Amino acid sequence: MSADVDDDDDCYQAIEAAQFFYKLHGRRFGSLNTAYMLPVDTDEFKRSSLFHRLIQFMFNGRVYIGPVKETLQFGAYRKVLDLGTGRGFWAVDMCDLFSWVYVTGVDAAPIQFNEVPPRCRFEVWDINTPDMPYAADTFDLIHARCVHTGILNYPRFLSEIGRLVRPGGLVILIEPDLRQLADDQPEIEYTFGSGPRGWFTLWETYRSCLVSLGIDVTVPQRLGALLEQTGLFEEINEYTGTIPVGFYPEDPRILTVGQLQWMAYDLLLPGLKPMFLHLGLREARVDRIIKDAQQDLYHTEYRLTSHLHVVYALRRPH
Template sequence: MSAYQHRIFSDPQFEIDFVGPDDSSFFRTILGFRFNTTNTRYMIPADEDAVRRSHLLYHMVWFLFKGKRYLGPVAEVLRANFDGRQRQILDLGTGGGQWAIGIADEFPRVEVTGVDLAPIQPRLVPSNCTFDICDLDVPEFPYPADSYDFVHARVMHTGISDYTQFLRDIGRVLRPGGMVLLVELELEAMADGRMASEFQGYSGLSGWFSLWEAYQYCLKRRGIDVNVPKKLGRLLEEAASFRNITVRVDSVPIGFWPRNSSDLVVGETSWMYYDSLLPSMLPILMESGYSEGHAKVLIRSAQEDLYHPIVHTCTQLHTAWAIKK
């Protein structure tokens, strides 16, 4: 393990600087929540609860992937066509940095770079792991072409206004034969294995369904395509840089209702993730035109459905991976 300083990529010149002991300039406070200052359009907090959610998300996906950090031929890609060049992994939207740190431990000879909007990652990390502060919702990342062997992006499409361009730029920075892995959570509310749009009425989950409808409305106002998780495979095809595209959809229970032990662990972890996420939606709801009272009622009603569900709450995890041509 080694201590380090976060690197900062400044737009538009992409000059590199470093975060010192005082990182307060990277945060602002709204309605009692702490947000990043790198991209003020992104309205999900970057506070201690966000770090906790990052940990919970990491473990939820770990359980769904049966004790693996990734799907697809990652190890084979990192070994392929070895030419003496340092192998490089890029983790986009690294959050609390758990995945980047874990993959750096798993592949100690590979350099891992985690990228996020705020320095909320640990300062003591493996020697082959670093973190960059950078806005990725830009026409071009501050990384050179054909330089990375593996690019990972997890649950970050809500911060990307042009996901097709985002994938094109991933294709640009990957070397030929490199791999991309995309992991996104469904945004449409679900219960008993069905989408909200399949229900007539709300069948006992009106609060939960209403909040997720409102959240999607807020994202659409910001130009976010809320259907990205459902169409990862098609978007990779449209990006035109990839082959061997593989798509997988996992059912994710939310809560304590599953009967088998493996699903129950996922359900408990996802329940804690959403329990933390719901209050953090207050600022984006209010910024999108909801009154404080209305926004709080939406959140409280969703919490009531989360705490006392009448039906089985669930969601889906959409995963896609592909190789650069």
């Protein structure tokens, strides 16, 4: 580990932000939240950008789902919070789309764009904190996408969201499932080494590493139930989308989704190596796991898919 920082010169705070990063096995990580063990560097920005576009294809051209327009339409000073904003793709798009809305993006790493619309701001802190630094009922809309792998207590995270969103305000949660399917069958259906074994082994390894970091890997498939359990939300809408991985779909829109997911996974695989090594797997084994997964990603005859869990709900009145 070292304190070296890559110079991503279009990131804000690039120079003074050295304390927010560390290098691990050649990749850059955020030091504020040690539970989150995916890199925060150029390849990861590319991956997030691909996923952001994938979401737009899933949501018929939009970056959001649910009654966003209705939630934001009245009032001159609407406020939106994006938790685990990453590069800030969503936050910036929301500012561009809703010219009267103020968007705050929060992340443990200062990796956001340097030049952003004036109504967009970024803050750097760990969203695992039990007391997020805002007053109750501050936000009209709270969005958290692809962040559960950095959240140590997801139910508490949801309770905080419930405190911060105003009554009638909207929460949108989006998390990819960490289990994979081949020809519509889950991993568990493939026994005795059958199926795309390399692909499944990589995901099993990823999940067990997350568990050892204290992450609940079942959060994506339980988003709706977890939101319900807080007792703070109503009109809970839950969707599970199927995302193809690769170039086999015939429908042009689904094919684009498959291509984007394929490219995103191609970037994800090497990004997992530092985590696997850090958690004690031997390098030769890690290289083998990643290589076998790549082999399946590039050449399998199975139709790989995974699920995307999407939930939106309104904050109950007090």
